[in-house]
Amino acid sequence: MTQKVFVVGVGMTKFEKPGEREWDYPDMAREAGTKALADAGIAYESVEQAYVGYVYGESTSGQRAIYELGLTGIPVVNVNNNCSTGSTALYLAAQAVRGGLAECTLALGFEKMQKGSLGSTFDDREQPMMRHLLALAELQEFAMPPAPYMFGAAGKEHMQRYGTTAEQFAAIGVKNHRHSVNNPYAQFQKEYSLEDVLAANQIYGPLTKLQCSPTSDGSGAVVLASEAFVDRHDLAERAIEIVGQSMVTDLASTFASNSAINLVGADMTRTAAESVYAQAGFGPEDVDVIELHDCFSTNELLTYEALGLCAVGEGGRLVDEGATTYGGRWVVNPSGGLISKGHPLGATGLAQCSELTWQLRGAADARQVEGARLALQHNIGLGGAVVVTAYRPANR
Template identity: 75%
Template sequence: MGQEDSLSTMSKVYVIGVGMTKFEKPGRRVGWDYPAMARESGTKALADAGIAFEAVEQAHVGFMFGESTSGQRAVYELGMTGIPITNVNNNCATGSTALYLAANAIRGGLADCTLALGFEKMQPGSLSVTYEDREWPLKKHVQALAEIREFASPPAPWMYGVAGLEHNEKYGSTPEHFAKIAAKNHRHSANNPYAQFQDVYSVEDVKHAKMVYADAGLTRLMCSPTSDGSGAAVLASERFVERNDLGDRAIEIVGQAMVTDMRSTFDSAVNLVGTDMSRKAAEQVYAQSGLTPADVDVIELHDCFAPNELFTYEALGLADEGEGHKLVDSDDTTYGGRWVVNPSGGLISKGHPLGATGLAQCAELTWQLRGEADARQVAGATVALQHNIGLGGAVVVTAYRSGTL
C-alpha cells in the first residue's frame, strides 16, 4: 500500500506524551551533554503520558552529529530494558524521521507503545562539511544551483537565498516578504519559554541586521541559529490508549508521509531546496486524512531560512504556486489570520538543534491541540500540520487531530 493510500486499514497512532528542553545557544549551558538533554526531554514525555519507561517497546532516536550508538546512550538515561533502539540521521528532517519510524511500528502492529527522541549538541557558527575524504551528499544540489547563480559561502543560506531570488524574479515576491516572515516568528517566540530567542524585532530591525547573503537581502535574523537541545514524543496504539485510559491526552496522527528527492528536484532553485518534495508529501497526507488546507488551524513548518517558509505555504496548499507572498501581505499566517504558522517561533527564533527540531514541532502542536500552549495558544485549534525537511533529501509531513478517540 502506497503512502498516498488511506491509513484506514492500519492501526491508529496517537501521541500520548511530549517533552522538550529549552533550546540554547551551543555551549551556553556548561557541561550540558546529550545524555542530560535526552533525560530531560524523555522524562518529561513519559511523565506527560503518565507511563513508565518499561511500557515502551521500541525507541527511535535522531541526531546529526555524534557517534553511532549515541541513541542507545541517550535512551539509557530513561531505562535499560533491552528494547530495540535505532539511531536515525536524516539531515534536518532527523527528528521527524524518528517520529515517522516510531509511528510506523504502531501502524504495522509491531508495537503498542514507542518512543521518538531527538537531540543535538552543535558547534557555534555556520554548518560545515564534516568529512572531507568522501563526496558531500549535497554536491549535486550545489552544483545545479551554481549553474543558476554563483556559489557563495556559507552554502545553506546561499542555497535558500538563490531560491528566494528565483521566487522574487518569477512571481514578484520581495526580500521585504522574507523580513516580515522572520519578524512574525520572532514575535511569536516571545511567548515561548522553550525558545532560544524571545526578542521581538520589527521588520526594519530584521532587514538591517547583519547581512548573510546580500544578493537576496538575507540577514542573520532571517536565518535559524545553531542550537543545543532535545525533544521527545511517546506514541501509542488505540488499544494501548484505551487500556490505560489515556483518551483525554491522546492526539491522533491522522496522516503522515515521507518523501525524498525526485527528478523534479533539479527543475528549479525552489525545488532544489525541497519544495516539490514538500508538495508531494502534503498531497499524500491530505489524501490519507481526508483533510484540506482549509481544515487546518495551526502549522509548524521548517523555516530554516525565511524564504523557505514562503515556499512551504505554496507546497502545503495554503496558497497557489507563486502566491505565497500574498498570505504575508494579508497577515494570514499569524494570530487573527486564516492559519497560525510557527506559533513556537519556528526554527528562526525557537532554534534548530537538527535532531530535535521535528520532535519539538510535534510537542508544540500537541500542546496546541490540547489547549495547553498558554500565551501562544491558537484559539479553538483542533487540526494541526507539521512540516520538517532535510536537504539531500527528505521531508516528513504529519497531520494531527484532537478529539478523535
C-alpha cells in the same frame, strides 16, 4: 491491518545557544525523555521500541542517550536524516505502531552543536549535498556557507519569477520572532521590527541574520501508542491522533526542473502534503495551526505554496494579508519556528510535534491558537527528505 497511531506524551528542553549551558547530550535526552514519559503517565518499561535521532554524534549515541531513561533491552535505532532527523524518528516510531509491530514506541532527538554555520565532518569523501550544490551553481553563482546560499538562491528565484519582495521575506522573520516571545522553550524571546530585520547583517540574497535559524543545543521526545494501549491506560482525553503522515525523498523534478526552489525541496513537500491530505480527509483550508520548517524565512514562504495554503507565486500575498499569524487564516509557527525557537537538528521535528500537541490540547498558554482542532507539521532536510504529518485530538 493498519492501526491508528496516537501521540500520548511529549517533552522538550529549552533550546539553547551552543555552549550556553553546562550539559551534554545524555542530559538533554534524559530531560526531554523524562518529560515525555511523565506527560504520558507511563514508565519507560512500557516502551517497546525507540528511535533516536541526531546528526552530529558517534555511531551509537542513540543508545547512550536513551539509556538515561532505562535499560530494558528494547530495540534502539539510531536515525540521521539531516534537518528532518527528528520527524524521521517520529515517522519510524509511528510506522512501528501503525504496522502492529509495537503498542508503544518512543521517538527522541537531540543535538549538541558547534557554534557558527553548519560544516562537514568528513572531508575525504564526496559531500552528500554535492549534487544539489553543483546543480544550483549552474543557476546562480556559488557562495558560502552552503545552507543560506541554497535557500537564499531559492528566494531570489521567487523574487525574479513572481515579484516577491525582500520586505515580505523579512516580515516572516518579524512574525516568528514575535511569536517566540511567548515560548519559554525558545532560544530567542525578543521582538524585532521590520526595520531591525532588514538592517541586520546580510547573509545571502534577501536573507539577513534575523531571518536565519541559529545553531542550537537541545532535545525533544514523543511517546506514541496504539488505540488499544490508549484505551487500556485511559489516555484518550489527552491523546492526539496522527491522521496522516508521509515521508518523501528527492524526486526527478528536484534536478530536472532547473529550479532553485525545487532543489531546496518544494516538490518533495508538495508530494508529501498531497498524500497527507488524502489520508487525513481534509485539506489545507481546514487546518488551524501549522509548524513548518522555516530554517530561513525564504523557505517558510515557499512552503506556504508547497503545502497548498495558496497558489504558486502567491506566498507574498499571504504575508501582506497577515494570513499566517494570530487573527489570520492560519497561525504558522506559533512556537517562533526554527528562526527564533532554534534548530538543534535532531530535535526540531519532535519539538514541532510537541508544540502542535500542546496546541490541540489547548495547553499552549499565551501562544494558544483559539479553537485549534486540526494541525499540520512540516520538517525538511536537504539531501533530501521531508516529513509532513497531520494531527487532530482523539476525543473530537
